[in-house]
Amino acid sequence: MKNILKSTLALLSVLVAFTSCDNASKSNNSGALSSSAAEKVYVAPGEHDEFYAFISGGFSGQLSVYGLPSGRLFKVIPVFSQDAEKAYGYNEETKPMLNTSHGFVPWDDAHHPDISQTNGVVDGRWVFINGNNTPRIAKIDLSTFETTEIIEVPNSAGNHSSSFVTENSEYVVAGTRFSVPIPQKDMPIKDYKGNFKGSLSFISIDPEHGHMDIKFQLIMPGFDYDLSHPGRGKSHGWFFFTTYNTEEASTLMEVNASQNDKDFIAAVNWKKIEDYVNNGGGTMMPANYAHNVYDEATHSATSTMKKEVRIVNPLDVPGAVYFLPTPKSPHGCDVDPSGEYIVGNGKLSANLTVHSFTKMLDAIENNKVAGDAYGIPILNFEDVLAGVVEQPGLGPLHTEFDGKGNAYTTFFISSEVVKWKLGTWDVVDRQPCYYSVGHLMIPGGNSQKPFGKYVVAMNKITKDRYLPTGPEVTQSAQLYDISGEKMELLLDFPTIGEPHYAAGCPADLIKPRSKKLFKLEDNKHPYAALSEADTKVVRDGKIVHVYMTTIRSHFAPDNIEGVKVGDKVYFHVTNLEQDYDVPHGVSIIGANTSELLIMPGQTETFLWEPKQVGVWPFYCTDFCSALHQEMQGYVRVSPANSNTPLKWSLGEDIE
Numbered sequence: 001m002k003n004i005l006k007s008t009l010a011l012l013s014v015l016v017a018f019t020s021c022d023n024a025s026k027s028n029n030s031g032a033l034s035s036s037a038a039e040k041v042y043v044a045p046g047e048h049d050e051f052y053a054f055i056s057g058g059f060s061g062q063l064s065v066y067g068l069p070s071g072r073l074f075k076v077i078p079v080f081s082q083d084a085e086k087a088y089g090y091n092e093e094t095k096p097m098l099n100t101s102h103g104f105v106p107w108d109d110a111h112h113p114d115i116s117q118t119n120g121v122v123d124g125r126w127v128f129i130n131g132n133n134t135p136r137i138a139k140i141d142l143s144t145f146e147t148t149e150i151i152e153v154p155n156s157a158g159n160h161s162s163s164f165v166t167e168n169s170e171y172v173v174a175g176t177r178f179s180v181p182i183p184q185k186d187m188p189i190k191d192y193k194g195n196f197k198g199s200l201s202f203i204s205i206d207p208e209h210g211h212m213d214i215k216f217q218l219i220m221p222g223f224d225y226d227l228s229h230p231g232r233g234k235s236h237g238w239f240f241f242t243t244y245n246t247e248e249a250s251t252l253m254e255v256n257a258s259q260n261d262k263d264f265i266a267a268v269n270w271k272k273i274e275d276y277v278n279n280g281g282g283t284m285m286p287a288n289y290a291h292n293v294y295d296e297a298t299h300s301a302t303s304t305m306k307k308e309v310r311i312v313n314p315l316d317v318p319g320a321v322y323f324l325p326t327p328k329s330p331h332g333c334d335v336d337p338s339g340e341y342i343v344g345n346g347k348l349s350a351n352l353t354v355h356s357f358t359k360m361l362d363a364i365e366n367n368k369v370a371g372d373a374y375g376i377p378i379l380n381f382e383d384v385l386a387g388v389v390e391q392p393g394l395g396p397l398h399t400e401f402d403g404k405g406n407a408y409t410t411f412f413i414s415s416e417v418v419k420w421k422l423g424t425w426d427v428v429d430r431q432p433c434y435y436s437v438g439h440l441m442i443p444g445g446n447s448q449k450p451f452g453k454y455v456v457a458m459n460k461i462t463k464d465r466y467l468p469t470g471p472e473v474t475q476s477a478q479l480y481d482i483s484g485e486k487m488e489l490l491l492d493f494p495t496i497g498e499p500h501y502a503a504g505c506p507a508d509l510i511k512p513r514s515k516k517l518f519k520l521e522d523n524k525h526p527y528a529a530l531s532e533a534d535t536k537v538v539r540d541g542k543i544v545h546v547y548m549t550t551i552r553s554h555f556a557p558d559n560i561e562g563v564k565v566g567d568k569v570y571f572h573v574t575n576l577e578q579d580y581d582v583p584h585g586v587s588i589i590g591a592n593t594s595e596l597l598i599m600p601g602q603t604e605t606f607l608w609e610p611k612q613v614g615v616w617p618f619y620c621t622d623f624c625s626a627l628h629q630e631m632q633g634y635v636r637v638s639p640a641n642s643n644t645p646l647k648w649s650l651g652e653d654i655e
């Protein structure tokens with residue numbers, strides 16, 4: 001045992017040393033690019049990029065939208081974190097989106113975006129992304145580029161093997177990274193082994209509106225479920241999850257979770273479990289989790305607490321779950337476009353392991369079982385192995401596919417992308433990354449039809465690649481041309497937060513469906529003022545509702561009197577504009593929310609609690625017209641006990 005400990009630690013320190021000197025040597029020769037690289041990423045002013053890339057913001061909790069090949073940033077879509085730029089999580093309408101069983105949680109760690117699919121091809125309707133820390137799955141509507149739904153995942157902790165979509169968007173799947181007591185309870189941590197459990201959640205997606213609902217949770221042995229991907233084509237109906245810590249250790253994990261020569265890929269026949277559940281299988285378990293839905297008609301979100309979840313014990317559905325032995329603490333779990341090959345990226349393994357779906361079925365059919373883990377059959381490694389890529393690099397993390405028979409794997413420690421051939425397992429090419437690459441993304445890479453023109457590598461370290469900005473340097477992605485036999489580095493571009501995974505698709509899938517404005521006549525917001533004639537100020541005890549409108553270039557009303565210290569003033573602001581790209585903003589001194597940024601036809605609300613007597617200005621925060629600076633107004637705040645009557649006006653002096 002001691003020796004294993006020692007050798008693991010020695011290996012780790014060698015790897016660490018390798019990383020650092022590697023970085024130093026590479027920084028010197030990174031400038032050489034063929035001159036055509038600039039042309040390949042140049043998108044002339046006024047022209048559009050060919051692809052959208054949705055890159056996770058990691059610990060920023062957001063999702064950012066880039067164009068490829070230019071690497072230009074278009075938008076940061078707020079998802080799990082409050083965003084003052086867009087008022088997300090600050091205005092009354094979107095606050096419920098961040099509700100959880102732990103209360104209002106205005107932050108998360110967002111890792112893996114995935115685009116919805118139809119018939120195994122990305123369809124550009126929605127992006128799903130996971131929040132790791134307080135387990136949640138969000139859905140972003142790609143007609144508005146706004147987060148429209150968030151569902152909390154109960155019985156989960158470190159929601160990391162998420163959020164990947166099956167080939168007809170039947171499910172978005174979320175797996176727990178950390179195993180925990182299920183249900184949660186007060187118990188000694190040292191009793192982890194055998195008592196903690198992992199849950200794999202299958203969240204159904206309504207085909208028309210995309211509404212999410214947890215169909216069932218599979219309660220699994222207490223391993224760490226790291227990443228996952230759906231089967232496709234021939235393996236549609238299955239889902240694959242990498243595991244580590246099959247040792248079920250709970251302390252000094254860097255050593256104790258690296259003892260087993262092989263961990264597992266869990267192969268889950270979700271179709272079988274779905275049948276079982278549709279026939280009444282599984283049990284309802286008490287739970288408490290938030291389901292938050294944004295309604296475009298009311299421009300408002302609601303949060304509902306759900307009280308139970310259906311759980312399934314895998315032993316109750318024979319033939320539904322198998323373990324495929326996979327060396328060594330595998331991280332990424334990637335399925336090729338044909339659905340035949342399942343790549344287990346063993347972080348600490350010298351070789352890259354590829355399993356065969358056909359061989360797996362064959363082994364199952366012939367009942368070739370090597371043993372079991374908590375009753376779940378373990379297949380023989382040799383029986384399911386398709387092949388091995390011999391010594392392709394150090395520290396494999398993730399693999400994507402170009403649809404032309406090639407796979408691309410990232411190697412964190414040797415800091416490179418390696419291209420290899422499916423079937424022959426030969427390495428074809430390798431290109432360095434600057435530095436320490438994590439995920440990579442080929443648009444459509446998680447589907448039957450990748451658009452194999454570019455790969456984006458997302459790096460963990462940038463060091464000297466950009467102008468220094470103090471101790472915190474920018475996060476970064478790199479774009480490679482993969483249309484030829486050899487990869488070619490084209491571009492570095494900075495990213496927001498830590499880019500984990502990304503999802504991409506041709507812009508043409510999304511562009512035509514992108515909304516330009518919200519129709520005023522469809523606005524069902526309960527506090528909307530749909531014309532200036534509808535504007536008013538209403539007092540209800542200490543609560544004051546301001547029904548306000550904006551249009552170039554004034555607020556209605558723009559003068560308000562009769563507000564008192566200690567009031568709670570809700571500004572409900574409707575943007576009457578019906579032109580593309582004319583938002584207005586509004587804020588007032590001392591408000592401890594953010595400004596509002598209101599799209600044409602939309603209503604948003606912020607709360608202001610005036611603390612001081614005076615006459616306080618408010619103004620438009622978005623430069624909306626030549627007379628934007630004139631877009632301003634005043635609220636007179638009187639002492640709490642005053643008798644100043646409530647009045648509001650536009651274009652007249654209040655007597």
Ligand code: RUQ
Pocket residue numbers: 111112160227331397398437438439500501
């Ligand atoms: S992880 S660098 Cu959160 Cu997807 Cu692999």
Ligand code: CUA
Pocket residue numbers: 550552553583584585620621622623624625628629631
């Ligand atoms: Cu409205 Cu500036």
